[in-house]
Amino acid sequence: MTLHLSSQEYVDAVDGTLSSVRQAHVARCAQCRAEVESLVGSVMTLTQDDVPEPSPLFWDHFPQRVQTTTQAEGFSASDTLWWARWKTVATAAIAVAGVVVAATIYTRPATTAIEPMDSVLGALETAASVTVEAQWEFVTNVLGSLETEGVRSSLSPSAQAVDAAFEDLSVEERENFMRLLRAEMDEGMQ
Amino acid sequence: MRLGVDSAVVVARMSGWSARVTVDSPSSHLDLAAAADRILVAAFLAGSQEAFNVIVTRHQRNVYQLCFRFVHTHEDASDLAQDVFVRAFKGLKNFKGDSALSTWLYRVGVNCCLNQVAAKRPSTESIDDAQYVDERLDDPLRAVVRGERVAEVRRAIAQLPPKQRATLLLRVYQELSHDEIATILGCSVGAAKANFFHALRNLKRLLQP
Incomplete structure (x- = not known):
């Protein structure tokens, strides 16, 4: 048994555009045929109602009536031209604004690197000074806990190291070294 | 009919089409009365009031008839049709050209009409409906019977849901395709199509004695 027509197929049947296969079903199915005939009857009922034709003068005056109304409301055809021009200008302005914003965002890393440089350097200096002070405090504390003889023995260079360093000096450097040494010894004797 | 605005060359671009309009150029003139709708729209968007007047002249009958189907009096229909064209005047700059201008005007018209009937929806149609039936070709008795039947049909149509009502009117009276609707x-x-089917079915039910 073939399915009955769908709502869209009923409309196609009323329009005369139903497929031949479905038309064959309508020919066999009393229910679908009755429905199609009923719908066609409804359409025929509707078509009996005509719109009365207004006076020819009405058609002649109607465009002027519309124009008068649009003008009374403060609109004119040139407003649309003005709108179209300003639409272009506004679009261009938005595009320029977009480029400016994009450029600002793109260059922001460089700007932020330059502008807060002073504060960054100040912070680094503070951090550095804190580090140096902490280092000196650490060294002072360590040295303070050592015995004097222990420090002297651990920090004094060995005789071989002094000989090796002296041998690395050039002739001129040796002469200068001997001069400074004599001056130091003379000072010590005075 | 020729344009009476300053010389200008207008290129109106819409999705799917573009139109180049020479407006009142010294070397060439555009006969608006014979111009295609898209040319008229382009000329109107270029600032030509005359182009819009041609649009109104060309489509006023269809818009008026659609409006009459919703309100059933000449006064209301003419006011509604005027409202449709005023809205079109303001909104034509948004017309994309995706459909025919007539289809776009019908869309504006249906919206206006549905808003109008929703704003002052009577419980039944006016008792004076029958007097607006064109009776000039009928003999008096047939005219009365036919007028009563037409008024009855109009009352039934007025009771349909808005989309069914609009679909029915556009299909039967304006003879638009289902695609256009x-x-x-x-x-x-x-x-x-489903709206049309249910509209016819509901109409049959409403007209049953």
């Missing part, structure tokens, strides 16, 4: 109502062709 779907475009106007913003629905699928299948939905437009």
Whole structure:
């Protein structure tokens, strides 16, 4: 048994555009045929109602009536031209604004690197000074806990190291070294 | 009819088409009365009031008849038709050209009419409906019977849901295709056909004694 027509197929049947296969079903199915005939009857009922034709003068005056109304409301055809021009200008302005914003965002890393440089350097200096002070405090504390003889023995260079360093000096450097040494010894004797 | 505005060359671009209009150029003139709708729209967007007047002249009858189907009096229909064209005047800059201008005007018209009937929806149609039936070709008795029947049908149509009502009027009286109706109502062709089917069915039920 073939399915009955769908709502869209009923409309196609009323329009005369139903497929031949479905038309064959309508020919066999009393229910679908009755429905199609009923719908066609409804359409025929509707078509009996005509719109009365207004006076020819009405058609002649109607465009002027519309124009008068649009003008009374403060609109004119040139407003649309003005709108179209300003639409272009506004679009261009938005595009320029977009480029400016994009450029600002793109260059922001460089700007932020330059502008807060002073504060960054100040912070680094503070951090550095804190580090140096902490280092000196650490060294002072360590040295303070050592015995004097222990420090002297651990920090004094060995005789071989002094000989090796002296041998690395050039002739001129040796002469200068001997001069400074004599001056130091003379000072010590005075 | 020729344009009476300053010389200008207008290129109106819309999705799917573009039109180049030479407006009152010394070397060439555009006969607006014979111009295609898209040319008229382009000329109007270029600032030509005359182009819009031609649009109104060309489409006023269809718009008026659609409005009359909703309100059933000449006064209300002419006011509604005027409202449709005023709205079109303001909104034509948004017309994309995706559909025919007539289809776009029908869309504006259906929206105006549905808003109008929703704003002052009578419980039944006016008792004076029958006097607006064109009786000039009938003999008096047949005219009365026919007028009563027509008024009865109009009352039934007025009771249909808005989309069914619009679909029925556009299909039967304006003889638009289901595709056009779907475009106007913003629905699928299948939905437009289903609306038409249910409108006819409901109408039959409402007209049963």
